Amino acid sequence: MAGTLTTFATRLLQSLVVLLLVSVLVFALARLVPGDPVKTLLGFEGTQTQIDEMRETLGLNRPLPVQYVAWLGEVLSGDFGRSITYREPVADLLLARLPVTALLGTLAFVLAVVLGIVAGVVAAVYRGTPVDGLVTVLATIGLATPVFWLGVLFIYLFSLKLGWLPVQGFTSPFVDPARSLQQLVLPVVCLALSPLASIARQTRSSVLEVIQQDYVRTAWSKGLRERAIIVGHVLRNALMPIVTLTGVHLNHLLGGSVLVETVFNIPGLGRLIVNAVFDKDFQVVQSSVLVFAVIVVTVNLLIDYSYAFIDPRTRR
Numbered sequence: 602m603a604g605t606l607t608t609f610a611t612r613l614l615q616s617l618v619v620l621l622l623v624s625v626l627v628f629a630l631a632r633l634v635p636g637d638p639v640k641t642l643l644g645f646e647g648t649q650t651q652i653d654e655m656r657e658t659l660g661l662n663r664p665l666p667v668q669y670v671a672w673l674g675e676v677l678s679g680d681f682g683r684s685i686t687y688r689e690p691v692a693d694l695l696l697a698r699l700p701v702t703a704l705l706g707t708l709a710f711v712l713a714v715v716l717g718i719v720a721g722v723v724a725a726v727y728r729g730t731p732v733d734g735l736v737t738v739l740a741t742i743g744l745a746t747p748v749f750w751l752g753v754l755f756i757y758l759f760s761l762k763l764g765w766l767p768v769q770g771f772t773s774p775f776v777d778p779a780r781s782l783q784q785l786v787l788p789v790v791c792l793a794l795s796p797l798a799s800i801a802r803q804t805r806s807s808v809l810e811v812i813q814q815d816y817v818r819t820a821w822s823k824g825l826r827e828r829a830i831i832v833g834h835v836l837r838n839a840l841m842p843i844v845t846l847t848g849v850h851l852n853h854l855l856g857g858s859v860l861v862e863t864v865f866n867i868p869g870l871g872r873l874i875v876n877a878v879f880d881k882d883f884q885v886v887q888s889s890v891l892v893f894a895v896i897v898v899t900v901n902l903l904i905d906y907s908y909a910f911i912d913p914r915t916r917r
């Protein structure tokens with residue numbers, strides 16, 4: 602028990618160090634973006650006096666280490682500052698956009714995991730058959746297809762040509778569930794395709810490795826049902842690499858949401874970051890990236906500790 606608590610404390614401390622390094626990196630990179638956010642905000646009509654006054658108001662005339670310490674202290678107290686472009690608290694922008702990205706990512710993640718595992722298991726069980734070949738080919742195509750190109754293709758085919766689904770936009774499922782479902786189909790499928798293909802390939806490899814073990818042959822010889830053997834013996838013992846991969850892809854879904862939200866004009870956190878980069882709104886950029894980093898670190902912690910439930914041997 603003491604060893605488990607020590608391991609947990611060590612991993613938690615490592616995660617905090619990672620977040621600290623990310624905060625330093627994102628703060629520095631936000632300041633290295635070409636252009637002046639104050640001049641961008643005031644435009645060509647801004648005088649030097651107005652520029653100097655706004656720099657002082659925003660604290661941009663202070664040394665960078667002082668700016669970083671002040672910003673980090675505000676973040677730790679729950680204050681992410683005010684957006685230069687939107688003229689409102691960054692926390693309000695994040696709270697408004699984060700649920701949209703979370704909904705999009707969660708649906709894509711569930712779709713990728715469920716269909717990926719099912720496809721991988723089917724391909725492994727029917728190894729060498731046309732079903733296995735079809736899954737392998739489709740998985741390879743899914744891995745090789747860029748997300749942004751797939752989004753444009755989906756819009757052209759299903760929206761412009763066939764007219765089945767909306768071109769862009771987002772409607773809350775609490776406002777209009779039917780309209781929300783129509784608008785989510787294309788971006789969710791687009792976002793889930795690459796993780797689905799990768800999980801299917803990994804599941805196939807893991808299941809093929811486990812299905813050749815002696816205890817699986819013993820289960821077959823005892824006359825157990827195929828479903829019980831696949832689910833209770835094979836899949837359970839093949840989950841470790843699959844869970845690791847799903848954690849990696851959950852993090853990649855956050856990055857993919859930036860492209861998908863931009864292509865489908867979805868007002869999520871990814872599109873907010875893109876607009877903030879072009880507007881040189883460093884307060885929004887550094888706060889949004891830090892939120893992404895917290896989500897990634899949290900997911901990695903959950904994945905690490907899920908191993909103990911999947912394989913009790915890892916508790917040692």
